[in-house]
Amino acid sequence: MWRVPRQLCAHLLRGSKLSDAWNRPAAFMSTLLINQAQYAWLKELGLREENEGVYNGSWGGRGEVITTYCPANNEPIARVRQASVADYEETVKKAREAWRIWAEVPAPKRGEVVRQIGDALREKIQVLGSLVSLEMGKILVEGVGEVQEYVDICDYAVGLSRMIGGPILPSERPGHALIEQWNPVGLVGIITAFNFPVAVYGWNNAIAMICGNVCLWKGAPTTSLISVAVTKIIAKVLEDNKLPGAICSLTCGGADIGTAMAKDERVNLLSFTGSTQVGKQVALMVQERFGRSLLELGGNNAIIAFEDADLSLVVPSALFAAVGTAGQRCTTARRLFLHESIHDEVVNRLKKAYAQIRVGNPWDSNVLYGPLHTKQSVSMFLGAVEEAKKEGGTVVYGGKVMDRPGNYVEPTIVTGLAHDASIAHTETFAPILYVFKFKSEEEVFAWNNEVKQGLSSSIFTKDLGRIFRWLGPKGSDCGIVNVNIPTSGAEIGGAFGGEKHTGGGRESGSDAWKQYMRRSTC
Structure with missing residues (x-):
């Protein structure tokens, strides 16, 4: 899911043994890592000891407070206050209201906003990549590369915003033509997994936005700081463009929030990335209401x-x-x-x-x-x-x-x-x-x-x-x-996804944009 620099494959074959000495981080300090001097850079992303995990134009959260940990030493990084059910309801309502404004914005202008999101991510790529490395556990070059994936899909989406559309077809009626019209589905729910806490959201978010949709994101609880940091970057761009922040909403939470999204008829498309076991449950809940789902599940x-x-x-x-x-x-x-x-x-x-x-x-x-x-x-x-x-x-x-x-x-x-x-x-x-x-x-x-x-x-x-x-x-x-x-x-240029128990969904490039829109024949 992450594009591989050629030199990395070469580096994998060189270096020290598995048993080489390791400089341990401050693994036994009682304070949160965010309060330690070597992690002061976390505050460059707007993070604090306790962070609000709900964004719908304003920050809040009335749910459980959780702590996220660094996999390299199992030390606590910082805390996040998750969404309550009431927070979720409020956020969905604000997102639906924001859609009425966003859907009226011409697609190329939506692309311009997405371009600005990509530029804002570029400015924070090193520090955000470092957070991915710290909270998820992947190596730094992969953490930075994952943010680059979001940047790249923003660039791709900018061009796509001037190209999406359907054909004009011959009609059987004299003097008539058939037009294929594509419109946004509305509210896209995005549930992402811990292993790609930035890129997968980006693949969905950038394409969904230029198609005219608003997004509601629930990341993995164990990578909640990443979800908060990314949303803060996006929120600033929306604010600078005098657009409703709820266009890109966030509800940090657990299974209760995920279940609410799957069952909610107001969520027009639910993109879920995770295990096949949970994906089956999500698919059944969405299908029960004849909703749309985009599933990216397991691989063997x-x-x-x-x-x-x-x-x-x-x-x-x-x-x-x-x-x-x-x-x-x-x-x-x-x-x-x-x-x-x-x-x-x-x-x-x-x-x-x-x-x-x-x-x-x-x-x-x-x-x-x-x-x-x-x-x-x-x-x-x-x-x-x-x-x-x-x-x-x-x-x-x-x-x-x-x-x-x-x-x-x-x-x-x-x-x-x-x-x-x-x-x-x-x-x-x-x-x-x-x-x-x-x-x-x-x-x-x-x-x-x-x-x-x-x-x-x-x-x-x-x-x-x-x-x-x-x-x-x-x-x-x-x-x-x-x-x-x-x-x-x-x-990113190709459609990403798999068959059978992988779920059949497609994200990112090619014609994956069609999953975020509804088609009418006129």
Whole structure:
């Protein structure tokens, strides 16, 4: 989901061992991190000890006060007062009122406002990226890169604001024409996950706005500070343009707010990013009211390397796709299918590469691997490793929790499982790579498609015929079908999303804008 600088793949293969010394942050201080001198930059984003988690033109919040934590040391960063049900009701009403104004603004002028949002994000890209690194746990270059994704989609949306529209078609009636008219759906609810707390909102928000919609955002509770900081940046742009702040509303909260959004008929489209399990519940609640949903759910992504693959591409690609963001991307490579003739060599090369990954504070620019997001994620990692062993797998690298503060686990490689082992068909949001041998193209294409999810996939080969078979109807059934690059690293110009239990939704580029509008034929 984040575009990969080429040099990062190279850096992943160089540096110190997993056991290298680590300069611990102030992990045992009793005060909030925001009050410590080294984190004073948080206040540049308008953050305080306790932050209001509701925005609808003004800031407030009458719900529960929660504390967010730094995954690198499990120390508290700051507090956020979440939305109550009453806050939610008030915010929806104000958002609907704001839509009446926003929908009247010409699309190119809406694009100009989105351009200004992109520029405002550019000005804060380093400090906001640092917050992503601190609160989510991904390495700094990824945190900054995620903010860049929001900037890029704003740039894309500016041009799109002058291009959206439908065709004029021939009519059967003499002297008539058929016109396809596109109008905004109204209020777009956006529920985002912890792993991409800026970019996914941006993909939805920028496109929804130029289409003439207003947005109501509920981010993950564990990344609430990021939601507040981003909304403060957007709110300033809206204020400068004398527009209602409720055009981009925020309600920080838990399952109660998410459920309210899913059941609310006033929410014309609900975009949900998260697990397949929760996504199914959301889809049912939205469908119960015949509403619209845009689902971006789980992925169980595979890389396939054939006997003619360039191993100098396969190894860094598999490494980056498997351990980037500590295995917490929806596009993370979780299965690696290797032709039997190259299996042992690739596994050995991967083990050597894994041993060189630099681990430490995610906001340290020299670090390439950070922590899992929560303690619960560590428990899920350990459970998956044990289950893999029970099902016949062999841990050839990693498999343990690292002896350091925070939620660090060893990036892990497991071999020897059957291709249809239940653990290999289960998405575990952790850096575990299951490696399999295969003999033929036909069987490995089938193995790629046999999981319930259908997000991303990739093959490494020099055979042009095989490449086109991979892209064709009997090839990969995923929404992202790559060739000689990793499963991760989607670009904004294309529509992002997957099939089957991944949900079928599409965000970002291409014609994804159509999901944020309704069509009429005149």
